[in-house]
Amino acid sequence: MRIVSLVPSATELLFALGLDSEVIAVTHECDHPPAALALPKVTRDALPSGLSAGQIDAAVRARTQHGEAIYELDEQALQRLQPDLIVTQALCAVCAVSYEDVRAIADRIESRPRVISLDPHTLGEVLGDVRTLAEATGRRDAGVDLIADASARIDRVRLAVRGKQPLKVAALEWLDPVYVAGHWTPQLIEYAGGFDVLGLAGEPSERRDWDEVAAAEPDVVIVMPCGYDAPRAREEALAHAERLAALGAGEVVAVDASAYFSRPGPRLVDGLELMAHILHPDAVPSAPSEPLTVEL
Template sequence: MRIASLVPSATETLFALGLGDDVVAVTHECDYPPEARDLPQLTRSAIPEDLGPAAIDREVRERIGRGEAIYELDHWVLRDLHPELIVTQALCEVCAVSSDDVRALAEELHPAPQVLSLDPTTLGEVLAGARDLAAAAGVPEDGRRLVERAAARIDRVRDAMDGATARRTAALEWLDPPYVGGHWVPQMIELAGGEDPLGFSGERSRTATWDEIEAARPDVVVVMPCGYDAGRSAEEARAYADRLAALEADTVVAVDAAAYFSRPGPRLVDGLELLAHVIHPELVEAPARGRQALIPIAPATAAAPSSATSPPVTANGSRSRGPTS
């Protein structure tokens, strides 16, 4: 089957299902697994790459207000590839090309391809979407096995947290303006032994104020700017060191949001295991695949370099016991 993936998380899922050879095109943001980077790219961002977080937020809001697209789709390349299945999403208008545009284009193709929209808002729906994608691609049993393996790992984290005291955990999905994580992130926090005082499971991420975040009295702050890797997340955290220090959290870390939190794909389970270590390092060791995705931040001394493989650092600089479509 010839499959065009217009969602990074779908690309990851397709490769995890063993369907990499069936994927004929991806988006400019599909960077995992590495093989995906060599495929034809169907999209590009209309947002300049050199903008800071506040400018990005402003540009996105203005474009949406004018009814303009955030991403541009190369219609001609898609036509020439003759896909049989196009995977898209309608969950987030700033995360991928418009699902309506994709469906309109698909209707013009001959023969018209199947269009599957994956729009999960919870971890359970992410797993259900993997099953749906596998079924649409003709490998339902592979989808079942993928989901069973993911569910078993989730259960192991849940069991490890049995009886643990919940730590108040704030997930910051953007810093200027502040956004608190939504959709599956609050659920991940709960499964990882935390309590999210700001976000709501299954609901969209939302803007907040620094005063509101401070009033929530988080024990743990996870900086996970949507689409950023660990290094860029850490840069943003250090730029807002004073704001983060004012929260007086015991633990502040920056994570690879793009890999483990922003994208609703198989690696959310890696993110859950990483989050469990951040919140309860005395119960869960740092997962091998998550070590490079975690950068401790000491807000009071944020300009100092930190190691990606070091144990989490508390707000006062002492070591403790041990983060997107």
């Protein structure tokens, strides 16, 4: 099978299912596992490089309001590749090529590839997508094993923090303007022994203002700008140090959202372990990555 992945989380899942030899192209943002970096790229940014967080938000708003895409798909490359399967998403217009564009292009490709859209809103739906993709690619047993392993790790974290006093958490997915994380992130916080004071499980990320965040009186603030790694997240936090300090939280940490929270793929379980380590390090003493403390 010849597979093109148009979503970084799908690329990670395809590799986790043992399909690396069948993935023939990916997006320009697919950076995990490292082997994905060597594959042909069939997308590119429509936004100019070097924009600040506020400029990115403004540019995204302007383009989406005019029905313009954030990413561009290389139709000629797809025509040459003649894939059998294209994996995409319609969950977030900011995260990938428009589903409608993908569907239209697929209809023009001679191989008439099947298009699968993975659009999870919760952690359970993320695991459901593992089953969907495993069935579509003939990797049912690998999918069963992947789900079983993820479920066991989730249960271990929940057991480790059982009985702990839940900490009030504000998960900030963007700082200029402020967005609070939604979808699966509030679940990760709950399973890790916390209580999300702003986000709602299964609902989209939502724009708020700094006064609303302060009124929620979080114990811990997790700075997780969508698509940024931990050092870049820490830079964003320091740029808004005065605002963050005014929240009165006991701890502010920056994390690698791109790896562990933004993408609905296998590494969300790593994100859960990281979140539990942040909130209850005595119960979960190790994590896949160390968060960066933000000194305000």
